[in-house]
Amino acid sequence: MSRIEADCPWFRDLRAEERAWVGQIVQTGIRGFLDWLAEGDARVPNDEALVVSLFGAVPRTMAGVIDLQQTVDLFRLTIDEVEQRIEGLLDPGTAAEVHTAVLRYGREAAFAAAEVYARAAELRGAWDARLEALVVDAVLRAESDDDVLSRASAVGWSARGQVAVVVGAAPRDQDEAGVFDDVRRSTRAIGMDALCAVQGHLLVVILGGVADPEKAAHRLLPWYDDGPVVVGPVAADLSHAHLSAAAALGGLRAASGWPEAPRPVSAHDLLPERIVAGDTEARREAIEAVYRPIASARGSLVETLSTYLAQGAAIESTARALFVHANTVRYRLAQIAELTGFTPNLARDALVLQLALVLGRQADAAGPAVQRTAIPPLPTGRRPEETP
Numbered sequence: 001m002s003r004i005e006a007d008c009p010w011f012r013d014l015r016a017e018e019r020a021w022v023g024q025i026v027q028t029g030i031r032g033f034l035d036w037l038a039e040g041d042a043r044v045p046n047d048e049a050l051v052v053s054l055f056g057a058v059p060r061t062m063a064g065v066i067d068l069q070q071t072v073d074l075f076r077l078t079i080d081e082v083e084q085r086i087e088g089l090l091d092p093g094t095a096a097e098v099h100t101a102v103l104r105y106g107r108e109a110a111f112a113a114a115e116v117y118a119r120a121a122e123l124r125g126a127w128d129a130r131l132e133a134l135v136v137d138a139v140l141r142a143e144s145d146d147d148v149l150s151r152a153s154a155v156g157w158s159a160r161g162q163v164a165v166v167v168g169a170a171p172r173d174q175d176e177a178g179v180f181d182d183v184r185r186s187t188r189a190i191g192m193d194a195l196c197a198v199q200g201h202l203l204v205v206i207l208g209g210v211a212d213p214e215k216a217a218h219r220l221l222p223w224y225d226d227g228p229v230v231v232g233p234v235a236a237d238l239s240h241a242h243l244s245a246a247a248a249l250g251g252l253r254a255a256s257g258w259p260e261a262p263r264p265v266s267a268h269d270l271l272p273e274r275i276v277a278g279d280t281e282a283r284r285e286a287i288e289a290v291y292r293p294i295a296s297a298r299g300s301l302v303e304t305l306s307t308y309l310a311q312g313a314a315i316e317s318t319a320r321a322l323f324v325h326a327n328t329v330r331y332r333l334a335q336i337a338e339l340t341g342f343t344p345n346l347a348r349d350a351l352v353l354q355l356a357l358v359l360g361r362q363a364d365a366a367g368p369a370v371q372r373t374a375i376p377p378l379p380t381g382r383r384p385e386e387t388p
Helices: 002-007 016-039 047-055 068-089 092-140 146-154 176-188 213-218 238-257 271-276 280-296 301-310 315-322 326-340 347-366
Strands: 163-169 193-199 202-208 229-231
Touching: 002 068, 016 047, 016 068, 016 092, 047 092, 068 092, 092 146, 092 193, 092 202, 092 238, 146 238, 163 213, 163 238, 176 193, 176 202, 202 213, 202 238, 213 229, 229 238, 238 271, 238 280, 271 280, 271 347, 280 301, 280 326, 280 347, 301 315, 301 326, 301 347, 315 326, 326 347
Parallel strands: none
Antiparallel strands: 163 202, 163 229, 193 202
């Protein structure tokens, strides 16, 4: 024990109780070796018997106090010390035989120690996987309370930066744990956190520390099966990640309406498909982030947009119908693009604007009894500004 204290700096940092447990492991190992040698049994006790004899009385928490490398150092030092003592206690003929026995017994004891740490790692991994699945499930259910944040921290979530959720089909015929490890390794390489879980047939990944969610999602594509992969909008933190998850899941349900969609695709780019599919949040987003800025701006932007769409996106025809110059139409359309992030002369953007007009007018007609919940602006949108 004096040698352990001299040669192992980590041992000196242990509490008295923990040093006593280390001493018990060493004494139990030497006593077990002597008993086996005295019995003259050619067979070394199997791993299970050695695990029980060496570590049976030691608290399981010791596996978290002394790591595997430190345990290896402990075994190596103990075997070396025993072999040195043999030289002074036995005659050369007997010492050679005992040296061989020490090597055999020490090898099996080392395997037994490795098994203890393997079991601890397996249990810890299984527990972490369950915690991680609970965190992801809570985010999907919009139940991100303090307990969820605590669980996320327990599995390595550092809670830094913005958050985005990526969803797609889970890989078939692949080990989930291996997929999760690969995803974490890939995201860690670019300074992001990741929480993973398989929900039904979907692989859900929550990314933390996100700057560009679509670029980050590109790194994850190898671990998704065929089909659309949808990225939710950026949320402020994990407690608001359910907003990103809801948009991503809504986009995944509606993605079949746009077969040519890129992979991955943002939920924002799937806004028209989500509206048609009945996504409540998408409809609210279209009203609050697209229609309201146009309707609130000074000028005749709503009338201009409606006429422009009705005239088949023809500027000259729109100008004649409104009795204004064509450049005035162009200026107003540029204002609409500035306010909403959607350009009227692009087909998909025009579809979003058309749907937003319909939904906004319906909301206005319903009157103040209909509650309108404010939502964050679209990623590419701007807040309404007064126009000249």
